[in-house]
Amino acid sequence: MTTKPRTPSAPMALQGGSAPAAALPSSALAFARTEYHERLAAVRASMEAQGLEALVISDPSNMAWLTGYDGWSFYVHQAVVVGLKADPLWWGRGMDAAGARRTVWMSHDHIFGYEDWLVQNPEAHPMTVLAELMTDWGHGQAAVGVELDNYYYSAAAHRALTEGLPEAEISDATGLVNWCRAVKSPAEIAYMRRAGEIVTEMHRVIAEVAEPGMQKNALVAEILKAGALGTRGAWGDYPAIVPMTPSGMDATAPHLTWDGAPIPRGVPTFFEIAGCHRRYHCPQSRTLFFGEPPKKYRQAEEALMAATAAVMGAARPGALCEDLARAFSSTLERYGFRKESRTGYSVGLSYPPDWGERTMSLRAGDTTELQPGMVFHFMPGLWLDDGGIELTETMLITEVSAEYLANTPPGLVVKP
Amino acid sequence: MTTKPRTPSAPMALQGGSAPAAALPSSALAFARTEYHERLAAVRASMEAQGLEALVISDPSNMAWLTGYDGWSFYVHQAVVVGLKADPLWWGRGMDAAGARRTVWMSHDHIFGYEDWLVQNPEAHPMTVLAELMTDWGHGQAAVGVELDNYYYSAAAHRALTEGLPEAEISDATGLVNWCRAVKSPAEIAYMRRAGEIVTEMHRVIAEVAEPGMQKNALVAEILKAGALGTRGAWGDYPAIVPMTPSGMDATAPHLTWDGAPIPRGVPTFFEIAGCHRRYHCPQSRTLFFGEPPKKYRQAEEALMAATAAVMGAARPGALCEDLARAFSSTLERYGFRKESRTGYSVGLSYPPDWGERTMSLRAGDTTELQPGMVFHFMPGLWLDDGGIELTETMLITEVSAEYLANTPPGLVVKP
Numbered sequence: 140m141t142t143k144p145r146t147p148s149a150p151m152a153l154q155g156g157s158a159p160a161a162a163l164p165s166s167a168l169a170f171a172r173t174e175y176h177e178r179l180a181a182v183r184a185s186m187e188a189q190g191l192e193a194l195v196i197s198d199p200s201n202m203a204w205l206t207g208y209d210g211w212s213f214y215v216h217q218a219v220v221v222g223l224k225a226d227p228l229w230w231g232r233g234m235d236a237a238g239a240r241r242t243v244w245m246s247h248d249h250i251f252g253y254e255d256w257l258v259q260n261p262e263a264h265p266m267t268v269l270a271e272l273m274t275d276w277g278h279g280q281a282a283v284g285v286e287l288d289n290y291y292y293s294a295a296a297h298r299a300l301t302e303g304l305p306e307a308e309i310s311d312a313t314g315l316v317n318w319c320r321a322v323k324s325p326a327e328i329a330y331m332r333r334a335g336e337i338v339t340e341m342h343r344v345i346a347e348v349a350e351p352g353m354q355k356n357a358l359v360a361e362i363l364k365a366g367a368l369g370t371r372g373a374w375g376d377y378p379a380i381v382p383m384t385p386s387g388m389d390a391t392a393p394h395l396t397w398d399g400a401p402i403p404r405g406v407p408t409f410f411e412i413a414g415c416h417r418r419y420h421c422p423q424s425r426t427l428f429f430g431e432p433p434k435k436y437r438q439a440e441e442a443l444m445a446a447t448a449a450v451m452g453a454a455r456p457g458a459l460c461e462d463l464a465r466a467f468s469s470t471l472e473r474y475g476f477r478k479e480s481r482t483g484y485s486v487g488l489s490y491p492p493d494w495g496e497r498t499m500s501l502r503a504g505d506t507t508e509l510q511p512g513m514v515f516h517f518m519p520g521l522w523l524d525d526g527g528i529e530l531t532e533t534m535l536i537t538e539v540s541a542e543y544l545a546n547t548p549p550g551l552v553v554k555p
Numbered sequence: 556m557t558t559k560p561r562t563p564s565a566p567m568a569l570q571g572g573s574a575p576a577a578a579l580p581s582s583a584l585a586f587a588r589t590e591y592h593e594r595l596a597a598v599r600a601s602m603e604a605q606g607l608e609a610l611v612i613s614d615p616s617n618m619a620w621l622t623g624y625d626g627w628s629f630y631v632h633q634a635v636v637v638g639l640k641a642d643p644l645w646w647g648r649g650m651d652a653a654g655a656r657r658t659v660w661m662s663h664d665h666i667f668g669y670e671d672w673l674v675q676n677p678e679a680h681p682m683t684v685l686a687e688l689m690t691d692w693g694h695g696q697a698a699v700g701v702e703l704d705n706y707y708y709s710a711a712a713h714r715a716l717t718e719g720l721p722e723a724e725i726s727d728a729t730g731l732v733n734w735c736r737a738v739k740s741p742a743e744i745a746y747m748r749r750a751g752e753i754v755t756e757m758h759r760v761i762a763e764v765a766e767p768g769m770q771k772n773a774l775v776a777e778i779l780k781a782g783a784l785g786t787r788g789a790w791g792d793y794p795a796i797v798p799m800t801p802s803g804m805d806a807t808a809p810h811l812t813w814d815g816a817p818i819p820r821g822v823p824t825f826f827e828i829a830g831c832h833r834r835y836h837c838p839q840s841r842t843l844f845f846g847e848p849p850k851k852y853r854q855a856e857e858a859l860m861a862a863t864a865a866v867m868g869a870a871r872p873g874a875l876c877e878d879l880a881r882a883f884s885s886t887l888e889r890y891g892f893r894k895e896s897r898t899g900y901s902v903g904l905s906y907p908p909d910w911g912e913r914t915m916s917l918r919a920g921d922t923t924e925l926q927p928g929m930v931f932h933f934m935p936g937l938w939l940d941d942g943g944i945e946l947t948e949t950m951l952i953t954e955v956s957a958e959y960l961a962n963t964p965p966g967l968v969v970k971p
Contacts, residue, residue, distance in 0.1 A: 210810040211796055214706070214909035234896055237938065238808035255896040256920070259913045261730060264704070288680070288711035290630070295704035295729065297713075313711065314677060356790040360783035367776035367813075374772040374815025377797040380627055392654030394626040397783075398833075399790025417814075480650055480671040491907045493630035497675045504672070522653065 168207050168244055169417050170326055175244050178205055181319045183223055186312075192281035193273065194221040194312055195300065197292040199490040201316035202229075203418060206245060210238040213291050213490060215258055216265045220273060225249075228276065230269055232258060266296045270303020279304060284312025290492060317498045320487055322512040327419060327487065328535065331514060333373035334421035335533065335544030337414025341365045342425050342547040345410055349554060351429040352401040355384060355408075359397045362412060369416065378413040378420060379489040385409065390527035393520070404429045407436060407526040413494055414545070420486050420494045422516045423545045424529035427552045439528050440551050442474030443519040447532070447549075450482075450517060454534060454541035460505035467501070467519070476521055483517040486533060509536045514544070584623050584660055585833050586742055591660050594621055597735045599639055602728075608697040609689065610637040610728055611716065613708040615906040617732035618645075619834060622661060626654040629707050629906060631674055632681045636689060641665075644692065646685055648674060682712045686719020695720060700728025706908060733914045736903055738928040743835060743903065744951065747930060749789035750837035751949065751960035753830025757781045758841050758963040761826055765970060767845040768817040771800060771824075775813045778828060785832065794829040794836060795905040801825065806943035809936070820845045823852060825936075825945040829910055830961070836902050836910045838932045839961045840945035843968045855944045856967050858890030859935040863948070863965075866898075866933060870950060870957035876921035883917070883935070892937055899933040902949060925952045930960070 168175075182205065186194055196202055199213040206219055206227055217231030229239040229250045236252030243250065251272055257265040273279065283304065286292045288311075301309055323331065344365040349358055362382050369375035385395040387406035402408055406428075413422040428436070446467045453466040467482045483501035486494055494516070499507045501515060513536040520529035528551070533544045584591075598621065602610055612618055615629040622635055622643055633647030645655040645666045652668030659666065667688055673681040689695065699720065702708045704727075717725055739747065760781040765774055778798050785791035801811040803822035818824055822844075829838040844852070862883045869882040883898045899917035902910055910932070915923045917931060929952045936945035944967070949960045 209812070210808065211799060211812055211908070212810040214796075214911075234809050234938065238811050241805055241808055241811065256918065258897065259900075259911075259916065261704075285710070287714070288677075288709045290706045290709065292710055293704045293706065294701070294708055294710050294713035295727070297710035298703070311711070354790060356783050356785060356792075360780040360791070363779035363783055364776040367772050367779055369772060369815070374770060374813075375776070376772075376814075377812065380630075381793040383627060389657055392626065392657055393650050394628040395654050395657065396625070396627055396793065397790075398792075399785070481674065484675075492627070495630075495675075500675065502672065522650065 170207070172244055174324060174326060175205070175207065178319065179221070179227065182221060182316055185315050185319060186221070186223065186284065189284065189312065189315065190282055191284040191310070191312060192223055193278040194284045194315065195269070195286070196221065196316060197286050197296070198289045198316070199291060200488050200496070201286070201320075203490070204320055204488050205316065206243040208239055209242045209418065210235060212238060216291075216296055218269060220269075220276070220278070222276065222278065225276070228272070230272060264295060264299035266299035267303045270300055273304060278307065280306045281308070283307045283309045284315060285309055286313050287311040288313045314498060317496050320496055321485060321498055322510050323487060323514055324512070328512065328514075330416050330419035331421055331487070331533070331535070331544055333370070333416040334414040334419050335546070336370045337366060337373060337375050337416060338412060338421045338423045339414070339545045339547050340370055341412055341414060342410070342423065345425070345427065346552050346554070349402065349427055351404045354399050355386070355397045355402055356399050358402065359384060362410070366412070366414060373416045376415040376418055378415040379491045379494040380413065383409075383411040385527065387526055391522050391524065393522055393527065402429070407432070407528055409527055409529045411529055411531070418488045418490070420489055421533045421544045422486060422494055422531065423533060423547060424520065424531040425547060425552050426528045426530060427554065429554050432551055432553065435523065436526070436528055436551065438474065439476060439521050439523065440530065442471055442476045443521065443528065443530050444549060445474065446470040447517070447519050447530070451534070451541055454509065454536060455539060456509055456511050456536060458509050460499050460501050460507045460509070461503050463517075464501045464503055464505070478521060482519065483515045486514055486516045511536055511538050586623070588660055590740060590742060591621070591623065594735065595637070595643065598637060598732055601731050601735060602637070602639065602700065605700065605728065605731065606698055607700040607726070607728060608639055609694040610700045610731065611685070611702070612637065612732055613702050613712070614705045614732070615707060616904050616912075617702070617736075619906070620736055620904050621732065622659040624655055625658045625834065626651060628654060632707075632712055634685060636685075636692070636694070638692065638694065641692070644688065646688060680711060680715035682715035683719045686716055689720060694723065696722045698724045698726070700726055700731060702729050703727040704729045730914060733912050736912055737901060737914055738926050739903060739930055740928070744928065744930075746832050746835035747837055747903070747949070747951070747960055749786070749832040750830040750835050751962070752786045753782060753789060753791050753832060754828060754837045754839045755830070755962045756786055757828055757830060758826070758839065761841070761843065762968050762970070765818065765843055767820045770815050771802070771813045771818055772815050774818065775800060778826070782828070782830060785830075789832045792831040792834055794831040795907045795910040796829065799827040801943065803942055807938050807940065809938055809943065818845070823848070823942040823944055825943055827945055827947070834904045834906070836905055837949045837960045838902060838910055838947065839949060839963060840936065840947040841963060841968050842944045842946060843970065845970050848967055848969065851939065852942070852944055852967065854890065855892060855937050855939065856946065858887055858892045859937065859944065859946050860965060861890065862886040863933070863935050863946070867950070867957055870925065870952060871955060872925055872927050872952060874925050876915050876917050876923045876925070877919050879933075880917045880919055880921070894937060898935065899931045902930055902932045927952055927954050
């Protein structure tokens with residue numbers, strides 16, 4: 140293990156060493172090149188406003204939004220480096236450089252792969268190689284922003300990068316790119332509408348096939364199938380979160396998944412799921428009862444639907460995120476309910492583990508002004524003492540008000 | 556946003572404030588309590604060997620293995636704290652404390668939830684609250700290990716925890732718990748065998764339903780359905796990685812997922828998938844051709860099968876990880892092929908984004924001695940200049956040799 144990893148973009152496992160991949164066209168980009176260029180310009184404007192000369196992007200959603208890169212490779216260290224002039228650099232594991240060549244819009248001399256012995260090796264860190272690459276590209280003494288609070292930027296990654304760039308001035312730029320993503324383009328909204336059609340179909344399947352006593356995993360199998368099949372016009376991509384489908388007491392907890400137990404009568408089962416098309420999400424939740432729901436749940440349903448109406452009445456450009464939270468909680472309180480957690484968050488392009496964009500939250504203290512093109516997963520849900528109810532919607536802010544991106548009938552799903 | 560978050564385990568959104576959940580039994584644990592106690596003892600022995608008095612576990616796989624905690628909540632900060640005497644503490648978002656009460660073996664006074672305004676709030680970090688909790692439990696001046704290179708332990712989390720524990724001595728304990736997981740118990744092996752049955756069924760479905768020109772996402776829909784349905788004896792859980800299913804040139808890259816394009820003739824499509832039961836994985840890959848494969852791929856198949864036989868011949872307790880890598884690559888070289896990336900890694904219990912355990916790798920330089928009960932995803936795969944071939948197996952080290960956990964026929968899958 141003495142090799143120094145300095146070969147950029149090393150082709151992997153080639154017979155005879157030929158590397159024609161670099162000469163071939165990429166798979167179809169999800170967006171026009173002009174749109175990528177506009178995104179890059181927006182990010183650079185934010186960088187300049189924060190005094191940054193380079194940005195290291197580890198969030199796979201941000202990497203994809205900026206470059207088109209798409210692959211399940213975020214379990215190893217990888218990044219996109221944005222400077223103020225040259226096109227972005229894609230940097231990652233050598234074998235994933237092939238995936239970058241297939242998916243990014245930059246020319247292939249901006250793609251750099253590190254050697255495989257650096258993968259999950261406690262004796263060396265790939266970020267050391269990234270530091271060398273950044274130095275080669277003139278960022279050795281730059282003001283560098285990093286995504287300090289991101290899943291894919293570990294404490295060890297930060298330590299190795301910082302040690303490798305001793306003359307750079309490194310600061311926190313968590314959320315910089317995410318905020319540039321807050322207002323969706325028409326092309327992004329078109330993808331999210333397709334995701335909305337997909338999740339509508341997924342909920343239709345639940346209402347159609349769920350039966351009392353059916354094993355929960357068998358119902359999830361149908362949900363997953365419907366999600367990947369998609370609709371006539373839109374193939375289904377994988378959502379960034381798997382279906383959350385708890386019943387009864389397990390539905391007092393919002394984030395349990397499923398097992399092989401039968402779906403019971405007399406208690407709620409909620410389904411928090413999303414349709415996904417080309418990595419763009421439309422989450423939506425519904426709650427299922429076999430038999431007439433207990434009165435308490437009918438009251439909760441009434442309260443949530445009234446609060447939802449209040450929010451939709453308040454949602455328009457110029458209103459603040461916290462205004463929607465206030466409209467929601469004040470209505471809910473009139474019905475005798477309380478929800479302490481945030482009532483929504485921004486959604487769009489995502490990779491696991493979260494379909495939220497981690498920018499705006501619909502909660503007290505968030506004074507972000509709504510703008511046309513913002514999209515929120517609005518979360519009317521209550522986790523009661525013996526179960527839970529979720530009736531959530533993905534909501535697009537339009538020029539004058541707001542609209543839903545999915546078309547599932549409102550309210551509880553009740554089957555005999 | 557002035558509230559100080561000091562209420563441990565705050566019940567969320569209760570009508571009238573009653574919290575009977577704490578008094579109710581948890582969902583069935585995946586393992587006997589004695590097994591959890593043995594795991595804890597093993598971790599404490601490693602802690603003492605490294606001079607650690609407390610351990611902060613952020614890896615959801617490690618959290619689940621130690622405590623039973625199961626929920627898709629790892630997109631917010633959460634942890635398990637292990638000291639040398641008291642039972643572990645579960646700490647996470649307030650609403651997820653309900654999920655902890657449903658899934659962990661510890662008593663509920665060891666479950667602590669933080670308030671929701673700390674979620675994804677750039678002005679405050681929940682790790683500050685964890686530092687206070689740890690101080691309350693006597694770890695304020697302890698030798699504390701953290702998982703410095705983990706997806707779910709960001710650079711910002713480390714900074715906030717370090718600042719909150721100024722008198723503690725914090726050091727890197729990445730992999731400490733993972734290494735304790737290397738040798739599986741009989742109960743764990745039983746779950747992995749069930750996962751093996753599930754992945755066998757998933758590959759059977761691929762061979763049955765795949766047709767030339769079928770949209771890739773429609774085939775993935777069937778794969779996902781089969782994976783969640785599981786088998787008669789085992790319900791299907793979600794694998795930590797979604798199906799990777801590239802065709803043709805996209806199969807020169809190992810980690811691309813799928814889209815809506817038709818599955819083409821004349822080029823390989825590989826399927827890297829896993830069966831999963833109660834979070835335990837059995838990955839396995841196969842490669843599909845419609846029509847007779849080009850000679851080069853038949854040669855690659857022959858080489859991989861010979862190399863696989865060499866590895867299975869060498870796999871036994873006492874052999875080293877690198878011995879298997881050497882058996883593999885020397886055989887492959889005799890056939891004129893080369894694979895530079897590692898040829899396998901340890902697998903078991905996992906959450907996204909990786910089904911690997913991030914401990915042993917089958918590669919040069921890894922001198923870990925094989926022991927009965929270790930399980931590897933053995934990765935005979937070649938990414939050639941115009942496509943890829945993967946024929947991989949999950950392999951259990953037995954008392955005398957090794958065996959496969961899945962039962963899919965070997966070699967290329969060829970359909971008319």
